Amino acid sequence: MRILVTGGAGFIGSHLCDRLLAEGHSVIAMDNLITGNTDNIAHLNGRPDFEFIKHDVTKYIYLAGPLHAVIHLASPASPVDFPKIPIPIMKVNSLGTLNALGLALAKGARFLIASTSEVYGDPLVHPQPETYWGNVNPIGPRGVYDEAKRFAEALTMAYNFHHGVETRIVRIFNTYGPRMRLDDGRVVPNYLTQALRGEPLTVYGDGSQTRSFCFVSDEVDGIYRLLMSAEVQPVNIGNPNEFTMLEFAYIVNELTGNRAGVIYKALPVDDPKQRKPDISKARRVLGWEPRIEVREGVTHTIEDFRRRMKARGLLAG
Numbered sequence: 001m002r003i004l005v006t007g008g009a010g011f012i013g014s015h016l017c018d019r020l021l022a023e024g025h026s027v028i029a030m031d032n033l034i035t036g037n038t039d040n041i042a043h044l045n046g047r048p049d050f051e052f053i054k055h056d057v058t059k060y061i062y063l064a065g066p067l068h069a070v071i072h073l074a075s076p077a078s079p080v081d082f083p084k085i086p087i088p089i090m091k092v093n094s095l096g097t098l099n100a101l102g103l104a105l106a107k108g109a110r111f112l113i114a115s116t117s118e119v120y121g122d123p124l125v126h127p128q129p130e131t132y133w134g135n136v137n138p139i140g141p142r143g144v145y146d147e148a149k150r151f152a153e154a155l156t157m158a159y160n161f162h163h164g165v166e167t168r169i170v171r172i173f174n175t176y177g178p179r180m181r182l183d184d185g186r187v188v189p190n191y192l193t194q195a196l197r198g199e200p201l202t203v204y205g206d207g208s209q210t211r212s213f214c215f216v217s218d219e220v221d222g223i224y225r226l227l228m229s230a231e232v233q234p235v236n237i238g239n240p241n242e243f244t245m246l247e248f249a250y251i252v253n254e255l256t257g258n259r260a261g262v263i264y265k266a267l268p269v270d271d272p273k274q275r276k277p278d279i280s281k282a283r284r285v286l287g288w289e290p291r292i293e294v295r296e297g298v299t300h301t302i303e304d305f306r307r308r309m310k311a312r313g314l315l316a317g
Helices: 013-024 036-042 086-107 142-165 188-196 217-229 245-256 280-285 294-311
Strands: 002-006 026-031 050-054 069-072 109-118 167-172 201-204 210-212 236-237 242-244 261-266
Touching: 002 086, 002 217, 013 026, 013 036, 013 217, 026 210, 036 201, 050 210, 050 217, 086 109, 086 142, 086 245, 142 167, 142 188, 142 201, 167 217, 188 245, 188 294, 201 245, 201 294, 217 236, 217 280, 236 280, 245 261, 245 294
Parallel strands: 002 026, 002 069, 026 050, 069 109, 109 167, 167 236, 201 261
Antiparallel strands: 210 242
């Protein structure tokens, strides 16, 4: 297959490019580099089965030749981006999704949209199944991302119903691993950069809010299986093993040898109190479940963060 990956120079996108190439497909990675980085795909340069195109998908997308699948991952996804670039976030998930769907329609290609667990908002149902419609504040600070992804899902299903485009929707839960932005602002990069510098980890609220962390190779495996499946309705891909933020801080400090402990700050507005995927559908439909335990995954991620922080002069030694 010849496959376009928008957001292909991003964290998950670059790992997905690796997986697609390993499966024998040819890949076009498209990214405007607003949050992506060509360092993530530098190891693919020169391969005859890989191409990188710098392009903003909110503009019309043209590609010559056949195309068998479009995987639309392009979008800033970190809460630190929401107040900084709210309009580009909404545009890439609306106009960008429209353009990517239009390309899939024109090429007769399968289309997969990367949605998010954020469509569930601050959930009143726990764990969250795909049938839950969510509890989202549309005008809160997170609304620019949450509602944009909800719109992207609706647009995707409209192209399926009205135009017959073969569509897939993956709802991605908290994912971590090598190549995450050091300044991403989410809990894993925050904790790791603080711990590696020997600083206390910042815990928001009392640390009782929960998240479930999926290692990137597991996440990519779920996305790939969904792409190759016949499932049209949304599918959660995430790790159901749940940790409080305080528990996770202790794990990071233990694995890095950081003895600075933790400090507490006020909880951000609309921060979800709990987040855990119900993956019974992924197990049933895709035969998928995560394999990498959190301590193993965090250890790999620490090694990557340490290397990159040293290379940038952010760590001594």
